[in-house]
Amino acid sequence: MTADDRTLPNDLAVTAESTETITLRELLRALDTAVVELVDAPAGDDVVVSSVALVDSTDLAVEIESQSPMPDLFLHVGVGKSEAVRWFDQVAQRAPAHRPRAVMSKMATESRGLKTAAHRAGVALVAVHPKARWDQVFPLVQRMLDRSRRQQARLGDPDLLATDTDLFGLAQIVAQNSGGMVSIEDAQSRVLAYSASDEAADELRTLSILGREGPRDYLRVLQKWGVFDRLRESDEVVDVPAHEELATKRRLAVSIRQSSEDGSAAPRLLGSIWVQQGDTPFTADAADVLRGASAIAARIISRTLNAPSTEALLIQRLFGARGGGVDVPSVANALNLPITGPAAVVGFAPTATEAAAPIGEFAASGNMLRLHASSFSRESVATVIGDRAYVLLPSYKSASSVAAWTRQLVDQFEAKRSIVLRAAIAVPVPDLGQVAGARSEVDRVLDGTAATFPEGRVTTLAESRTPVLLGEILDLVGRHPELRDPRLDALIDYDSTHASNLCESAEVYLADHGDVRAAATALQVHPNTLRYRIRRVEEIVGIDLQDASDRMLFELQLALHRRTGIG
Secondary structure (H helix, E strand, O other), X not given: OOOOOOOOOOOOOOOOOOOOOEEHHHHHHXXXXXXXXXXXXXXXXXXXXXXXXXEOHHHHHHHHHOOOOOOOEEEEOOOOHHHHHHHHHHHOOOOHHHOOOEEEEOOOOOOHHHHHHHHHHOOEEXXXXXXXXXXXXXXHHHHHHOOOOOOOOOOOOHHHHOOOOOHHHHHHHHHHHHOEEEEEEEOOOOEEEEOOOOOOOOHHHHHHHOOOOOOHHHHHHHHHHOHHHHHHHOOOOEEEOOEOOOOEOOEEEEEEEEOOOOOOOOOEEEEEEEEEEOOOOOOOOHHHHHHHHHHHXXXXXXXXXXXXXXXXXXXXXXXXXXXXXXXXXXXHHHHOOOOEEEEEXXXXXXXXXXXXHHHHHHHOOXXXXXXXXXXXXXXXXXXXXXXXXXXXXXXXXXXXXXXXXHHHHHHHHHHHHOOOEEEEEEEEEEEHHHHHHHHHHHHHHHHHOHHHOOOOOEEEOOXXXXXXXXXXXXXXXXXXXXXXXXXXXXXXXXXXXXXXXXXXXXXXXXXXXXXXXXXXHHHOOOHHHHHHHHHHHHHHHOOOOOOHHHHHHHHHHHHHHHHHOOO
C-alpha cells in the first residue's frame, strides 16, 4: 500500500461513547467539498455510515471472501480502476445487507466504468481530491464516526462545554458567529478541524484542508509581517490583510495557548485558529468570538492531551499498561475485537543509536502506525507506551504475512521519516487475555536484541532466543555483585595501566574457539603475539583457558563487563 507519510496528531474528539448515527450526507458535509465530492448514490445520501475500513488492492480479496457484513465505508488506497470494477462486480453478488454503503476513491471521476460498476452494486461512490492525504482523510472519517451529531450551540450557551463538544463542533460555532470559514491547527500548523467551505474559499484554505503546505511565498509574507511571532508571544487577535498578488483573502488569527499552573513559565503554544473572510465581512464581534474560542480550544486540546480517551485507556490496559487487569468480554465488545482466534502482537522500538528527537517524533507517529495497521487488518488496534509502539493484529492470514507487513513498515519509517526501528513479533496469540503476556514477550525480544542490530530488524522470540536468554542471564548476574569474578578486575586494571588490549584479545580468541591463527588474523597481529597475550591473560587472571569451566566462566564475565562496563 502507498500511504502518505504525514501524520495527524492524536485524536482530539471527545465523543467515543456516542450512540448516535451519522449519514453519508452529514459525513461528506463535514469533510468538505474541498476534500470529497459525491459522484453517485444509488440508495441516496441519507444512508447510515457507522464503520470504515482502509484497504489496498491486496485487501480486497480478503474482504470479498469473508461472508460477514462488510464495513459501511471503504477507502480504496492505491486500488486501480480495473481492480475496483472487479471488486464492485463481486460485491454486487452479495446479499444487500452484506454490502458496503459507500466507497471513497481518488479514481472515482476518472472512469465511467467504475461509476457504472458501483451503481450496479448499489454502492455510493465518493471522489477524493487527488491531492488529499489518506493519512489525513482516514483519521477525520474515524473521528466523525466516533462523535455524535454536533449541536447548533452558540458560544455563550452552556452546551458548548458539554462532553460531546469537540474541535469540529467548535469550528462550526466559530464560523456561525464570526461570519467566516474556520480552520483549527496544532502547533505544527497541521489542520485538526475546520468548518464548511463555500465558493469564496481561497487556495490557501483548500491546501490546508487537504493536508498540504500553503504556498511558500505566502508563508514568507506571514513571516515578514510577524504573524507567527505575534501568535507565539501573545493572545491578541491578529488581523492578516488580503494579498492580491498571492490571491489570499483577509484572515483573523488567534493563538491557542495554555498557561502554566503557577504562572512561572511562559504559556505553552497548543495551536491556532484561523478564520478566512468570505463574500461578506466579518461580524462586528468576530475578534471577541475568536478570543473565547481560543480559551475553549485550549481546554479541549489540553484535556485530551492530559487524559486519553476511554478507548485509548482500554487499549493500553489490554496491552498490560496502566495497572490492573481487563474484563476481556467488555473490552472485546467496546473495541469490536474477536475474543479468540489467532492474533499477532508486534512491538516497535527506535534503535539505540537514535537521538532523543527522532524517538520523540516516533512516539508522535501513532496515527500513521494505526493507518498502516488498519490497512493490514481493519480490526487492529495500536498504542504508544513510552518510546515503544504496539499493534494487535487479529485474524491475520499467516505468520509470514505479519512478518512481511512489519518489515515493510520498518522500511517505510526509515525511508520516509529517517527513523530506524527494530520490531519484534509474538505469534500466535490465542485470545485477548494473552495480549499483555505477548507484549511482555516482544519487550523481552526488543531488550535482548538491541545489541544485535541491524541483523535483527524484525524478529521473534523463537528466532532470537539465544541473545534474549543470554542477555537476561547477564542482567541477572549483574544484579548480584557476589556473582562477579574479582579476578577480571586485575586484567581490566592492567589494560588501563599499560594501554594494552588483553581483554579484546581474549574475547576474539574465545569467539574463534581457541583458533590462534583465525583470531590473530581478526586482530591483525602475528600468531606468536597472540599466544603471548593469552599467556599473560592466564597469568594475570589466574585461570587456564584450556579448562572448560574456567573458559566458560571467563567468557561470561567478559560478556558481563562488555554489557555493563563493570568488571
